[in-house]
Amino acid sequence: MNRSAPxxxxxxxxxLREELAGSDAAxxxxxxxxxxEYLRAEVAAHPDKSESDVLELIASTYGxxxxxxxxxxxxxxxxxxxxxxxxxxxxxxxxxxxxxxxxPRAYTSLFFMLLCMATGIIYFVFAIxxxxxxAGFAALIIGVPFFLLFVxxxxxxxxxEGRLIEATTGVRMPRRPVYQGSALTFWAxxxxxxxxxxxxxxxxxxxxxxxxxxxxxxxAVVGLSVSLAFIALPIVAVLAQTGLxxxxxxxxxxxxxxxxxxxxxxxxxxxxxxxxxxxxSLMHLARGVGRLHALFAKSMLVARTAxxxxxxxxxxxxxxxxxxx
Amino acid sequence: MDDSxxxxxxxxxxxxxxxxxxxxxxxQSDEDLYGYEIAKRLASANDGTSIFKEGTIxxxxxxxxxxxxxxxxxxxxxxxPPRRYYRITEQGRGVLAAWKLIWAGTRDFVxxxxxxxxxxxxxxx
Numbered sequence: 001m002n003r004s005a006p007x008x009x010x011x012x013x014x015x016l017r018e019e020l021a022g023s024d025a026a027x028x029x030x031x032x033x034x035x036x037e038y039l040r041a042e043v044a045a046h047p048d049k050s051e052s053d054v055l056e057l058i059a060s061t062y063g064x065x066x067x068x069x070x071x072x073x074x075x076x077x078x079x080x081x082x083x084x085x086x087x088x089x090x091x092x093x094x095x096x097x098x099x100x101x102x103x104p105r106a107y108t109s110l111f112f113m114l115l116c117m118a119t120g121i122i123y124f125v126f127a128i129x130x131x132x133x134x135a136g137f138a139a140l141i142i143g144v145p146f147f148l149l150f151v152x153x154x155x156x157x158x159x160x161e162g163r164l165i166e167a168t169t170g171v172r173m174p175r176r177p178v179y180q181g182s183a184l185t186f187w188a189x190x191x192x193x194x195x196x197x198x199x200x201x202x203x204x205x206x207x208x209x210x211x212x213x214x215x216x217x218x219x220a221v222v223g224l225s226v227s228l229a230f231i232a233l234p235i236v237a238v239l240a241q242t243g244l245x246x247x248x249x250x251x252x253x254x255x256x257x258x259x260x261x262x263x264x265x266x267x268x269x270x271x272x273x274x275x276x277x278x279x280x281s282l283m284h285l286a287r288g289v290g291r292l293h294a295l296f297a298k299s300m301l302v303a304r305t306a307x308x309x310x311x312x313x314x315x316x317x318x319x320x321x322x323x324x325x
Numbered sequence: 326m327d328d329s330x331x332x333x334x335x336x337x338x339x340x341x342x343x344x345x346x347x348x349x350x351x352x353q354s355d356e357d358l359y360g361y362e363i364a365k366r367l368a369s370a371n372d373g374t375s376i377f378k379e380g381t382i383x384x385x386x387x388x389x390x391x392x393x394x395x396x397x398x399x400x401x402x403x404x405x406p407p408r409r410y411y412r413i414t415e416q417g418r419g420v421l422a423a424w425k426l427i428w429a430g431t432r433d434f435v436x437x438x439x440x441x442x443x444x445x446x447x448x449x450x
Contacts, residue, residue: 034384037359041361041402061364062364063380067380071384175387
């Protein structure tokens with residue numbers, strides 16, 4: 001190590017953050033959290049020593065910031081490599097198009113789109129109620145504590161949303177909350193909270209999730225019902241033709257209006273094929289929406305760190321080469 | 326630095342061993358443990374200095390947890406941020422049993438080549 005050893009917890013965390021610069025923002029948040037847990041426990045375990053005395057020995061026990069940073073980067077890459085199921089790379093364009101059905105991310109992303117309606121409503125109500133009650137209580141003595149409670153609960157909710165997004169889209173999100181540190185006074189903490197850009201983007205995210213959730217839900221439901229209905233049509237037609245069951249008086253081959261669809265059996269397989277194409281497109285769309293939404297959520301919910309490097313889709317650039325797209 | 330080769334070798338060895346040791350420690354423990362506690366147990370088992378840097382066990386704990394080998398819960402703490410307590414899962418115990426066999430086999434194999442016979446220590450011929 002060629003720079004001065006950290007003499008305080010804050011210095012250590014700053015150096016660790018610098019060492020991790022350029023890594024995924026979520027990974028940095030986790031690493032800082034773990035380090036702070038250890039360092040504060042270590043300082044608390046040695047009440048007879050000063051913080052700088054304890055920190056002097058940290059490099060030989062916990063490890064210097066550069067070593068710890070290396071450990072996080074290595075583990076992250078290894079875990080990603082081990083957890084990522086090797087996907088077969090479809091050779092033909094047709095294979096690439098229909099290969100989406102083999103990708104679990106497409107299904108989970110579609111599920112996420114459906115779920116967004118419910119979570120969107122909950123987040124929206126939470127944000128609006130929290131904001132308006134905070135405004136209403138502002139003149140009273142409970143105004144400030146209420147607002148703090150609102151923001152604190154919001155952080156927990158945003159962490160949960162991050163976990164949901166990581167589970168459904170596979171994009172790395174924080175696994176630990178941001179720990180603010182206990183050194184600040186009560187009023188200083190409030191000031192920090194109000195100045196923190198993330199406090200406001202989180203609330204904005206909650207509010208935006210209602211229209212976004214409705215949009216996702218509509219796209220998913222309309223796409224699913226139309227494409228599945230088209231796919232079911234030839235099957236139903238064949239079964240009805242064999243007399244297996246009636247269609248409640250509706251004839252598949254009818255000469256009634258509109259004639260141009262069902263006056264011959266010709267349109268039925270075409271609609272069936274169209275349904276398959278539509279469903280496949282929907283799966284592609286869901287996967288794309290899932291990824292884009294995860295990036296959006298990351299920009300709104302995860303604190304900006306020292307690094308301003310643009311985040312790639314999935315962290316761990318070396319792995320991007322092995323996974324298609 | 327002179328010992329850089331040794332440190333590099335130790336680091337490479339530790340790669341897979343940290344996970345095995347962590348699983349074993351948690352399997353032996355009756356109660357849930359948090360990162361700092363585990364680190365101190367490892368250190369005390371080796372006369373106060375852990376073979377691997379304690380900072381390296383946290384990412385491995387999270388990786389094991391992500392693989393469903395450990396479960397965790399968060400408990401508030403007075404001294405700092407809330408602590409994450411870990412407990413081994415049934416799946417984790419199964420993996421540990423398999424890893425132990427692999428480790429025993431590897432150790433025996435390596436020993437066959439590197440073992441210094443007790444009679445030779447101090448009696449270089």
